[in-house]
Structures are given as structure tokens and as C-alpha cells.
Amino acid sequence: MKLNRKQSRRWLKWGLACLLVLGIFFRFLNLDRKIYWHDEVVTSLRIAGYTGSELIAENFTGQVRSVSDLQKYQQFTPEKKLKDLIRSLAIEDPQHPPLYYIIARFWAQLFGSSVAVNRALVALMSLLIFPGLYWLSMELWSSPRVGYFAMALISVSPIHILYAQEARQYTLGLVMTVFSTVALLRAMRRQTFASWVVYIASVIFGFYTFLFSALVTIGHGLYVGLLENLRWTKTVRAYLISAIVSSLCCLPWVLVVVFNWSAFKAGSSWTTEPISLSDLVGSWLFNSSAIFIDFGIPWNPLYRQIVFPITLILITYTIYYLRRYTPRHVWLLIVLLTTITPLFLIVPDIISGGQRSVSTRYLMPYYLGVQLAISILLSDKFSQKGNTSRIWQGITVGILIFGIISCTVSAQAQVWWHRIVGLNNLQIAQIVNQTEQPLLISPFRGSNTANILALSYLLDPKVKFQLVLDPNIPKIPVGFSDVFLFHPSEGLQIGIEDNYQAEIESVLGSSLLTVEVPEQDK
Numbered sequence: 001m002k003l004n005r006k007q008s009r010r011w012l013k014w015g016l017a018c019l020l021v022l023g024i025f026f027r028f029l030n031l032d033r034k035i036y037w038h039d040e041v042v043t044s045l046r047i048a049g050y051t052g053s054e055l056i057a058e059n060f061t062g063q064v065r066s067v068s069d070l071q072k073y074q075q076f077t078p079e080k081k082l083k084d085l086i087r088s089l090a091i092e093d094p095q096h097p098p099l100y101y102i103i104a105r106f107w108a109q110l111f112g113s114s115v116a117v118n119r120a121l122v123a124l125m126s127l128l129i130f131p132g133l134y135w136l137s138m139e140l141w142s143s144p145r146v147g148y149f150a151m152a153l154i155s156v157s158p159i160h161i162l163y164a165q166e167a168r169q170y171t172l173g174l175v176m177t178v179f180s181t182v183a184l185l186r187a188m189r190r191q192t193f194a195s196w197v198v199y200i201a202s203v204i205f206g207f208y209t210f211l212f213s214a215l216v217t218i219g220h221g222l223y224v225g226l227l228e229n230l231r232w233t234k235t236v237r238a239y240l241i242s243a244i245v246s247s248l249c250c251l252p253w254v255l256v257v258v259f260n261w262s263a264f265k266a267g268s269s270w271t272t273e274p275i276s277l278s279d280l281v282g283s284w285l286f287n288s289s290a291i292f293i294d295f296g297i298p299w300n301p302l303y304r305q306i307v308f309p310i311t312l313i314l315i316t317y318t319i320y321y322l323r324r325y326t327p328r329h330v331w332l333l334i335v336l337l338t339t340i341t342p343l344f345l346i347v348p349d350i351i352s353g354g355q356r357s358v359s360t361r362y363l364m365p366y367y368l369g370v371q372l373a374i375s376i377l378l379s380d381k382f383s384q385k386g387n388t389s390r391i392w393q394g395i396t397v398g399i400l401i402f403g404i405i406s407c408t409v410s411a412q413a414q415v416w417w418h419r420i421v422g423l424n425n426l427q428i429a430q431i432v433n434q435t436e437q438p439l440l441i442s443p444f445r446g447s448n449t450a451n452i453l454a455l456s457y458l459l460d461p462k463v464k465f466q467l468v469l470d471p472n473i474p475k476i477p478v479g480f481s482d483v484f485l486f487h488p489s490e491g492l493q494i495g496i497e498d499n500y501q502a503e504i505e506s507v508l509g510s511s512l513l514t515v516e517v518p519e520q521d522k
Contacts, residue, residue, distance in 0.1 A: 016148045019400065020130065023155025026407045027123040027164045032116040034414055038421035040167040041453040042093070044113065045073055047105045049080025051088045052449060060444045060467040062474040067463055070456045076108040094260045095267050097253050099208040100169035115457065118167040126164035126171045129154060132178035133372075139185040140330055141376065145383075149375035149396075156403035158294035158410065159287075159360060159367060162418055173210035174364040180206050180213070181337070184220050187242075188235055196242050203246040208253060212341060216365050217243065219340040223333050272354040280349060282308075283358040284342075288315060290360065291367050293402040295409055296417055318373045326376060334376075338369030360418060422451045428486070428512045429458035435482040441466045441474060441496075441515070442486040452486065468492065473499050476517055483515040 045052070050073045059065055085105055086098050107121045130151050137147035154160050163171050180202035187195040206213035224239045257264050275283075282304065289311040297303050319338075322331040341364075345357035356362070381392035410416055414426055432438045440463060442452055452467065468474050473495035476483060485493060485504065496502050496515060503516040 012145070012148060016152050019152045019155045022404065023161075024127065026156065026161050026411060027126055028120070029411045031119045031123065031165060032114070033411075034165065034416060035419060035422065035425055035454065036115045036167075036457045037419035037425075037454050038447055038450045039419075040115075040118070041074065041450045041457075043101070043104065043167045044075075044118065045450070045453070046085055046088050046093065046096075046101050047108055047118075048073060048076055048113070049082075049084030049088060049105075052092055055453075056444055056449060056469075059465075060449075060469050062466060062468050062472060064439070064477060065465040065467065067456045067459050067461055067465075070453055070465065074453065075113045076105065090256045091260055092263055093267055094253075094257045094264045095211060096169065097208040097211060099205060100172050103172075104167070115167075119165050122167055122171050123164050125175060126160065128175045129160070129171075129178060132175060132182060136178055136182045136185070136372070137375070139182055139189070140333060140372075143379065145379045146372075146375050149379050150372055152400065153371045153375060153403075156400060156407055157291055157367070157371065158403060158406040159290045161407050162294075162410065162416065163361060163364075166418075168361070169209050170361040170364060173206065173213060174368065176202065176206035176209050176213060177216050177365050177368060180216065181220070181333070184223075184239075185333075187238070188224070191234065191238070196238050200242045200246045200249075203242070204249045207246070207250045211257075212362060214250075215341045215344050216337070217246070219336040219365075222340070223336050226332060227329055271356040271359075272352075274353050275349075275355045275358065280355065280358065283355075284346075285312065287358075287360050287363055288312070288370070291370060292399050292406075294406040296413065314374070315370055318370070318377050321377050321380075322373050325380070330376070334369050334373050336369075337365055338373065339366075341365045421447050422454050424508060424511050425451070425455050425458060427508060429455060431507060431512065432463055432482075432484060433458075433460045437462060437479065437481040439464050439466055439476070439480040439483045440486050441468070441476070441483065441488070441492070443467070443489045443492045444469050445487075445489055448487045455486070471495070476500065476515075483517065485513040485515060487511055488513060 045055070055073050059070065082102065082105065085101055089096055089098050089101060104118065104121055108117070111117045111120075133150045133154060134144075134147035137143060137150055140146075160171075160174075163174075180199065183195070183199040183202040187199045203213070203217050206216065221239060221243060224236055228236050285304070285308040289307045292311065293307055295303070319335065322334060341362065342357060345362060348354060349357050378392060378396050382389060382396070384392075415423055432440065440455075442448060442465065444467070452465070456465075464480070466474050466476070470489050470491050473492065476496075484507070485496070487510070493504060493513070497504055500515075500517045502518070504513050505516075506512075507514050
């Protein structure tokens, strides 16, 4: 029996090593294959130190622009300083603190501004989750085995791979969540001044990475208070002092948000758009299932009838098992980590309407909590004897295999469901690139501005743009073989029809239309 246990540990370590290698491979595989979409384009705009206002004022003039003219706003240049980056975020995107963007700017300064380079930084950041998870498991459970299972699950988790390949701050936010939680547990255990200073630093870094990190800190406060039975103890006092100090350090960006509240509201206006309750619930279930399996077919009936219920049963049983069979300090932390952020998003959606809780990128602490809980469950079940252990071994292997298959499938795709804006940009580019001398006319409105930049990554240099502000109607120049309207406003479409007696036909729904202008009207 002793030899079998040694063999079991050896196989577990070899299996983990293989999964880690596979997870690293998936994080760097085809980094430049998927479309560079709206949000990532905005990242590059901020890194380069430009504002959306500059882009609009200089390009939405009705003059013909080339692909390279637009790409200028995506490239690092020494002329734009770090202060321009911070100003760009502060006045137009205050919901995004500057830490990730500052790091990304120095990265671009060293290695360039290509899609693969921008995403490689996030992929590298995502690797920090592995030592962080192991450390968290040891602080929480003093069990290397739980740490092994946690690293194995996250290494091939489809949702983590997707965001490890996206040039945004959410993966770094997850890393900061892990390390701030580790820092809290360590400070509570050691009760030294230095350990609480480390916790304060981790909270500050987390907040300056992602505003919703504040919800994690609130969960930490509830954890400390409940664990101490709401009594005034040394730990409670130390936590409150830490919370006050870190809040004061975060105050500058809080003031930025307050003073630029209109920009904050405009940047998050999509979260208040109405959505049906059934779609809301369906999104919650899909977001949960994407932790384990993601074939890119969230609304397929078979997927909803099989994957969603199985996921719900697994998570529900895991939370039940955790509550019943683990110490209070373990299950309380994981339950708070799993529930605080979703509740802050779900409750407003139900009460006042909106879709805050639909966004997968906001739910990173929830994913982390679920995977920690399942790691504890699987670790315990593996140590049992008989058929029960074999059943759970089969479940573990199944979860990992589905994760590997999901990552393999998504790695080959150029478009995936989480890149919501511009999902058909690839089709549009293929159509436009096939023409000899194309002109794309498009107006400024909503997310269309950044989507035009995103489309430019897919277009040949021969493609030209004519960008306008409503209600202006451009003077269409001669010499173009094909004229297209890209996401036109109703006013632009009617204006071109009236001014040029043009025939406009849909090529790809309302996203792309072709314009036939009589020769004498050009």
C-alpha cells in the first residue's frame, strides 16, 4: 500500500507537470490568430497615449484615409508621454485604472506594438496564477494536493485561456485577487507589521488594476469580521487599519472617477441595456460552464440541456460538500470569494434591469472561488477508497479532457463568442479585400469608432476609409472600384441615396452595404 501511495503521488505530479506545460502552450498558441477586437483596440489607443477625441477630430473629416493613417493611433511613439496615457484614461475611460496600461506601455516600448506582442504580455502575467494558487492552497488548507488540483484545473480552463490571450487587464486583476487573498491569510496568521503592509500593497495594486477588486476587498473584510465573530480583536483592528490606509492610497483614482463621472457612465452605459430574464439566467449558466467546457455554442439547445444542468449540479454539490466537510475558515473564504462579486452585479440587474452580470470578464473572483472549491472536493475524493474514488477520478479526468478539447477548438478559431463587438469583421474584411480599389464610408457613433480601428487590422493596404460625423454627407471621390458603407447610420444612408441617387444594397446585413453611384454624380 505504501508503494501504491508513492506511485499515486508520482503520477499526480507527472500529470500536473504535463497539464502545466499544456496550459502554458495554450496560452501562447496562435496569439495573433483571433481578431484584434474593439476592447483590445481601445487598449492600444490608451497605451499609445491618444484619446478618442483626437482620433475623431483628425480622421472623421470626410477626407480619404488609409489603413496606415488609422494604425498610427495603435502604435507606441516617444512623442506621446506617460502623462498622455493617464490623461487619456482619466478623461475618457476612468472605469479602467492605469496600472496594466502603464506596464503595457513599457512592454510596447521594449518589444513593439504588434497584436502578438500585446497579448504575450497578458499570457506571461497569467502564468503568475500558478504559484499564487499553490501558495493560496497552502495558506488556506496546508495541502499541496489541493494546490496541485487547483493548478491543474486552471491550466486548461477555457475561460482562463481566453482572457490570458486578450490584451486587457482582467487576467492581471485575477492574479492580484489571488495574491491579495494570500497576503490576507498570511497577515492573519503571522500578525506582523510587515505582513499587513504586504496586504495593503496588494489591495492597492489590485484596485489600480481593476475597480471591481474593491469587491474582493469587501469580501476580505466580511471574512475577517465573521471569522472573529464580529468581536473587536487584534486581527479586526489590523484589517480596518489596512483598509483605511489602502483606501486613502486609492483615493486619487476615486476622485478621477468622480470628476469624470459622465465619461464613466458613458463607458459603462451598455451594462444598463435591457435583457430578458431568461437570457440573463442563460448567461449565468453559460459563464459557469465555460470554466470547464466551451465549444463556442452557448445557445445550442443540446448544450443548454446537458452542459448547463451538469455544471449547476457539480457547483451546487461542491458548495454543499465544502460547507459540511471543511473547517469554517476554509469554506467561509471560498463562499465569500464566489458570491460577493456576482451578487453586486446580479442584484442591480434584477431590481433595475441591465446586464452587468452577463459579462464574463467581471466574474474572475467567482471562477477562482469555484475552482478552489472543486479542487478541495476532488482532492478529498481522490484520497478515498473503493468505487467512490474511481468515480471521482473519472469525473476529474472528464473535466480535464473537456477543458483540453475546448482549448484546442478555440485556439484554431479566429472569432470567439467573448469578442462581442465586431464578430463579423472577418467576413467583412474578406469581402472588401476581394475588390480592386475599395472605399469604406462610415460614421462616428457608439462603439463604431473603435470597431473601425479593429477592422483596419484585417484589411489590405489598398483599402481606403472615408469617415464622417453625422449629419455630414461625404463627397465620394472618383477612382474607386467599389464603395461600401460600414455600419452606417440611417441619416448617412438616406443622405447618400438622396444626394447621389445611389442604389444601396445589403452585403452583410446592416454591417456592410454596397453603394452604386451613377458615374455623373461622382
